[in-house]
Amino acid sequence: MKLSNYPIKTFKDAPSDAELISHQLMLRTGLIKRLASGIFTWMPFGLKVLRKIEQTVREEMDNSGAFEVLMPTIQPSELWQETKRWDDYGDLLLQIRDRHERLFCYGPTHEEVITDILRKSVKSYKQLPVNFYQIQTKFRDEIRPRFGVMRAREFLMKDAYSFHLNQDSLEEEYEKMDKTYEKIFTKLELDFRKVQATSGEIGGSVSHEFHVIAESGEDEIAFCDDENFAANVETLESENAPNGGELTYARGIEVGHIFQLGDKYSKAMKLEVLDSNGKNVNPYMGCYGIGISRIVAAAIEQNHDDKGIIWPSAISPFEILIIVLNDKDDSNVMDQAMKIYQELRSDGIEVAIDDRDERAGVKFADADLLGVPTQVIVGKRGLEQKKLEITSRSTGEKREAKIDEIVNHLKN
Numbered sequence: 001m002k003l004s005n006y007p008i009k010t011f012k013d014a015p016s017d018a019e020l021i022s023h024q025l026m027l028r029t030g031l032i033k034r035l036a037s038g039i040f041t042w043m044p045f046g047l048k049v050l051r052k053i054e055q056t057v058r059e060e061m062d063n064s065g066a067f068e069v070l071m072p073t074i075q076p077s078e079l080w081q082e083t084k085r086w087d088d089y090g091d092l093l094l095q096i097r098d099r100h101e102r103l104f105c106y107g108p109t110h111e112e113v114i115t116d117i118l119r120k121s122v123k124s125y126k127q128l129p130v131n132f133y134q135i136q137t138k139f140r141d142e143i144r145p146r147f148g149v150m151r152a153r154e155f156l157m158k159d160a161y162s163f164h165l166n167q168d169s170l171e172e173e174y175e176k177m178d179k180t181y182e183k184i185f186t187k188l189e190l191d192f193r194k195v196q197a198t199s200g201e202i203g204g205s206v207s208h209e210f211h212v213i214a215e216s217g218e219d220e221i222a223f224c225d226d227e228n229f230a231a232n233v234e235t236l237e238s239e240n241a242p243n244g245g246e247l248t249y250a251r252g253i254e255v256g257h258i259f260q261l262g263d264k265y266s267k268a269m270k271l272e273v274l275d276s277n278g279k280n281v282n283p284y285m286g287c288y289g290i291g292i293s294r295i296v297a298a299a300i301e302q303n304h305d306d307k308g309i310i311w312p313s314a315i316s317p318f319e320i321l322i323i324v325l326n327d328k329d330d331s332n333v334m335d336q337a338m339k340i341y342q343e344l345r346s347d348g349i350e351v352a353i354d355d356r357d358e359r360a361g362v363k364f365a366d367a368d369l370l371g372v373p374t375q376v377i378v379g380k381r382g383l384e385q386k387k388l389e390i391t392s393r394s395t396g397e398k399r400e401a402k403i404d405e406i407v408n409h410l411k412n
């Protein structure tokens with residue numbers, strides 16, 4: 001990507017109503033654009049980050065043996081009447097009427113739709129267990145959309161739903177999803193914690209949340225490492241851990257939530273399968289969410305300094321940013337920089353080049369703001385000395401590489 005070709009001005013000041021640092025930085029670097037309250041467009045740099053998170057989640061869900069589907073975003077109200085959630089969900093549901101006055105909602109979650117699919121296609125215990133997942137846009141008409149994509153109305157979620165003949169099988173899958181989530185958040189290089197949680201209007205008994213630790217987090221979590229205990233403060237009845245241990249507190253951003261739902265949905269929607277004795281039973285269900293778009297904001301909350309974003313390498317929009325200190329009287333600098341850029345690209349490295357007609361100071365500041373892990377500086381002095389400077393965004397550490405070895409050096 002050549003920054004000079006990008007038609008939209010980025011790297012501006014954030015509007016004053018952006019309270020959270022991640023929201024300010026996402027607007028200043030042009031990752032997102034606001035359309036309406038809690039509704040955003042993902043612009044090219046932001047979309048790259050979003051897609052990387054999506055891909056990591058997809059790979060690990062596929063590894064777990066879950067099957068990817070894509071359900072409709074629009075759902076008929078009748079399904080939600082069956083589970084009584086049309087009323088329980090209340091104003092969070094965005095209701096829509098079609099030309100025949102039939103009532104629908106824009107899906108905030110998909111328990112009803114997947115249960116409807118199962119009741120139309122699964123008749124025998126031999127078809128269980130199964131886990132279906134999707135990565136899809138949700139809409140929740142949040143009372144207070146704020147903090148940009150952190151609490152949006154339209155947002156991207158990974159949601160998965162598993163079905164089982166009995167509780168043991170459900171618990172086995174729940175454990176598997178727990179491990180899968182650990183892998184996903186580790187791969188995304190996030191500092192996170194799993195905590196006991198409440199289930200809310202989704203229902204069921206057992207549930208756990210995954211929180212990215214950040215001071216700006218909306219939730220308070222408590223833990224006692226001696227007792228291997230951690231919980232969302234919402235769930236706590238006492239001031240101590242179960243065995244009396246002292247609790248430590250931290251703030252967290254909820255990025256994942258897993259639930260054991262039992263037979264709430266299969267009973268309400270009459271999903272039945274024949275067990276091995278030929279008897280009709282209601283399967284047990286689990287559901288497992290990850291806030292894909294919220295993770296972008298959470299990662300920035302956890303990885304920034306006063307100069308800007310410091311992307312974890314796993315989700316950075318680019319691996320390398322070439323900063324060209326161009327000299328109007330000497331096209332050699334731009335030619336050499338472009339050569340390096342093309343070579344890196346043809347080696348499959350995700351590289352951007354700041355070939356804009358801007359002062360060096362502006363380019364350095366924007367590079368730090370955008371937060372790409374590795375910066376390569378191509379200027380007249382470096383070319384004369386046949387050595388180029390490479391800077392690490394996270395540590396600020398500078399090193400040099402010989403110009404004829406630079407591409408190999410960066411590849412490693």
Ligand code: ATP
Pocket residue numbers: 109140142149150151152153155157254255256257289290291292293294
């Ligand atoms: P919250 O407590 O933050 O309102 P929730 O518990 O209602 O979220 P879940 O139903 O558990 O949300 O949804 C799964 C995941 O989707 C959440 O863990 C979160 O990461 C993400 N998510 C939920 N609501 C939003 C939102 N308004 N904007 C962005 N992401 C969201």
Ligand code: MG
Pocket residue numbers: 209254256257
């Ligand atoms: Mg939740």
